[in-house]
Each structure stands twice: as structure tokens, then as C-alpha cells.
Amino acid sequence: MAVEKFETALKKLEEVVKKLEGGELSLEDSLKAFEEGIKQAAFCSKKLNEAEKRVEVLLKQKDGRFVTERFQPKDE
Amino acid sequence: MLFADKNILSVSQLTGLVRNLLEENFEQVWVEGEVSNLAMPGSGHLYFTLKDAHAQLRCVMFRASARALKFRPKDGMGLIVRGRLSVFDARGDYQLIGEYLEPKGIGALQLAFIQLKERLAREGLFADVHKKEIPRLPQRIGIVTSATGAAIHDILQVLDRRFANVQVLLRPVKVQGEGAAEEIAAAVDDFNRYGKIDVMIVGRGGGSLEDLWAFNEEIVARAIHRSAIPVISAVGHEVDYTIADFVADLRAPTPSAAAEMVLRSKAELSAELEALSHRLGMAMRRLLNEQWGELNGLIRAVKDPTMLLGHLAQRLDDFEARSCRCMRQLLTRSGDRIHVLNDRLGMQSPAVRLERCRELLLLLQSRLEKTMVHTIERAGQSLAFNAGKLEALSPLATLGRGYSIVRKLPEGGVVADGGQLAPGDRVEIMLRKGGALCRVESAHGEAVRKP
DSSP, X not given: OHHXXXXXXXXXXXXXXXXXXXXXXXXXXXXXXXXXXXXXXXXXHHHHHOOOOEEXXXXXXXXXXXXXXXXXXXXX | OTTSTTOOOOHHHHHHXXXXXXXXXXXXXXXXXXXXXXXXXXXXXXXXXXXXXXXXEEEEEOHHHHHTOSSOOOTTOEEEEEEEEEEETTXXXXXXXXXXXXXXXXXXXXXXXXXXXXXXHHHTTTOGGGOOOOOSSOSEEEEEEOTTSXXXXXXXXXXXXXXXXXXXXXXXXXXXXXXXXXXXXXXXXXXXXXXXXXXXXXXXXXXXXXXXXXXXXXXHHHHHHHOSSOEEEEESSTTOOOHHHHHSSEEEXXXXXXHHHHHHXXXXXXXXXXXXXXXXXXXXXXXXXXXXXHXXXXXXXXXXXXXXXXXXXXXHHHHHHHHHHHHHHHHHHHHHHHHHHHXXXXXXXXXHHHHHHHHHHHHHHHHHHHHHHHHHHHHHHHHXXXXXXXXXXXXXXXXXXXXXXXXXXXXXXXXXXXXXXXXXXXXXXXXXXXXXXXXXXXXXXXXXXOO
């Protein structure tokens, strides 16, 4: 799920930052970690900014399958 | 006595008398009525009025007793109260000091609520271990509520107000009345079967206790409990607590609040992401700076050997200078010694001795010469003497006197005996003057006497 990926990415980013801040990596490993961090940050940022808003209704058909359709709020 | 004429009492005295009277005679009463003017200030005491169609009674329940209550009394609720009567002196009100309450009429629902809640709690349905974490950035939100109710309206309003990048999937259900609980439970199960949502909001807008009742039903509680998808409950208003709230993974005070909770995390996450990115950059920059520092340090360290070499070269020069000086000193000292030795050697030179020898030689030479001259003179004298004597003795002198010498040839031996000769031998005859070469004709060995 995208959500899990986002949170995994954020966690990874946090780990990378902590590792880098710990300062116990070799320069080469640091660069690798940094690259990884940048990648995760970019991914998180993309996920955060993905603008997709949709409101649907989940309907259950007689055979038990689910269908979704656009939700039209009824104003009273 | 009390009722005697003109026995005037103060208000306090009278009130005290009345209080004693009430307290002694109504030590424990049960009374039922409807609750109104309910108040529970910060003191924790519970104040309310019990009333029926014709009368009302002020009631107070002190904190210790109020705290023991298992439900919340509400205005309009029918209550049965056990307590004692007393008087609130300051106001002159008589009041019931409640020690125990139980619901009456609609209070039966409350009781059911309490009983279910206690049972489910004992079963562990509300335990924290069952609480699933609400995803921080849900992208698909399932909502179990009425399609026409306030809840979906409120939620969508929040989503509109925020720039929300979520997909909302509504599973419309009946939220009150007959069969509502079953529909809600089924919807929760449906979402779990459907699966493609990250979090679920189950709820409805505000209403009476009866209106909210579906969310107090066991079937809903069980459905929420078995949901694999995190559930946020959002039933009624802030003050309304339902069984669903206890079993849900998170309770939102209202449906709007539920939407806010789900979306609030986005801003937080943005901030968090920004902070992390910043820290990432800082950490890397610091790291690189450190590495640069280290590198520069190393570069400086690499330069050092030249300085070291400089030092060494300097030391070498110093050593060289010193050794030269030493050498020179040594040489000087040696030279001096050589001079001394040379002088001494000079003193020992053979030339001196040679000179002396030469002198000696000269001396000896002259002495030798003198001696020689002398010797030669003496020899000459001796020679002359002997030569005279020899002259006298010489055969040649004999020859002078007419004698001759015969010598046999070729040996040249002097022949003094004729027997030595044989005819035909050649002989030489020496005379005083000259000689003759002769051949023997005959020879004999008999002496020939001359006259």
C-alpha cells in the first residue's frame, strides 16, 4: 500500500538522518546514505503533494462484489 | 416548649432545629424523579434537581459518591436516588444528599450500556494492545455513516477546507433506528473485505442517547474489534461516549474532528519531512566539512615531511659543519704532531751521521793514503833491494856468463839431463843474447865436465 510505503520511506529517511548525524559512517557510506535519504525525501514529498481527491460510494452488489461510484451529496 | 408563646428563635436556630428534625427522620430514603439542572463543577460534586409533575427536590451528590457512579446522569433522565435529607443552611433549602443513583426508565439503556461496557472490558476488547496505529498519511479513507447525515457533510467540509489529497469512500448505512447496528457492523466488515482503504471512520452526528444507540450495540463493537483496518470512531458530540468509542483504535470527539485527525497529519508530516530533509542536508554538510577538515589536516601532515627534511637537512648541515671542524682540528693536531715528529725525525736524520761518516772516511782515507805511500815507499825500497839480490841470483846472469838454457819443445821444460832427450827432439836454446832452435842428434845422460 502506498501509505505503508510513505511511512516506510519516512522511517528510512529518519534512520538515514540519525545515522548521518551519528557521524560514524565512512565518507563513502555517508554519501550512499545521503543519496538514499534524498531519494526517500523526494518520495515522501511526492506522496505528500500528490493531489488527488475523490469521493466515492462503496456499494455492494447482490453477488457480494463491490462497486464504487461518484458520491453526490444531497443537500437537504 | 418549642411552641410556647413568644419563644423567639434566630433563623439559624430554627434552621438547625429543622435540619436535626429532617436528619433524624429521613436518614435513608429512596426517591425517584427526572433529572434537571444537572451540574458537575470542578469540585466534583454533582448537583441536580429531581422532579415530577408536581414537585421538585434539590439533590447533591458529594464527590466521593459521584466518583463511584458508573454512568453519567443527564438532564431528563429518570433516576432513583438513595440518600438522606438535610438542610443547606445558607440558603434555607432542604436537600437530598444522594449516596447512590440508578437509572430509571430510559436509564435502562444506560444500564445496558454500563453492563455491556463492563463485559467487553472484561473480555479485553478495549485493551490498548488491540489499538492499531492510525496511518499518518492515509490516502484512502473509508467512512461508515449515513449518506445524508451531518457526519459525511462535516467530513467532506473539512476535506474541502483543507487541500486534501485523499480519496473518500463512503459506505452508506442507517445510523439510527431498527437494524442500524447490523448495517454499521456489516459495513465495517465490508470495508475489511474490500480492503483498499487505509483507515475507517465510523460514526454519525449528534443526537439523543437513543439516536446514538446503534453505536452502543455489541454487534458494532465486535465488528470494530475484528476490523483489520484501523477504525476511528466519531459519534455525536464531544460529551457522547459510546461503546464504539471504547473499542475503536482512536476516538474522535466528532466526525469533523475525525477528518481533522486524519488530515492534520499531512501538515505535520510535511513539517517533519522538511525537518528531516534539513537535518539530512546539515548532517551531510557537516560530514563533508569534517572530511574536508580531516583531508586538510592530512594535507598539512603530508607537507610536514618536507619540513622534517628541512630540519634533517639542517641537522645534516650542522653535523657536516661540526664534523668538518672536528676534522680540521684533528688534521691540525695531526699536522702539528707530524711537524714535531718530523723535527724529531729530522734530528734523527742519517745525513748527520753520514756527514760524520764522511769526515771519518776522509780521515781514514788520508791516513790510508799516508800509510799506502809509506808502504809503497817501503815496498819500493824492498823491491830495489830484492831486485838487486834477484839480479844477482838470476839465471840470466848466468847466461851472461856464457851459460845457456835448453828447453824441450813443445813443453818448454828445462832440460837439465840429457837422458831427457832423444834424437829428433826439438829444443830451444836460450842464450844471453838471442837463442837457437835445434834438433837433437843424439843425447846421453852422462855428465859432461867442463873444464
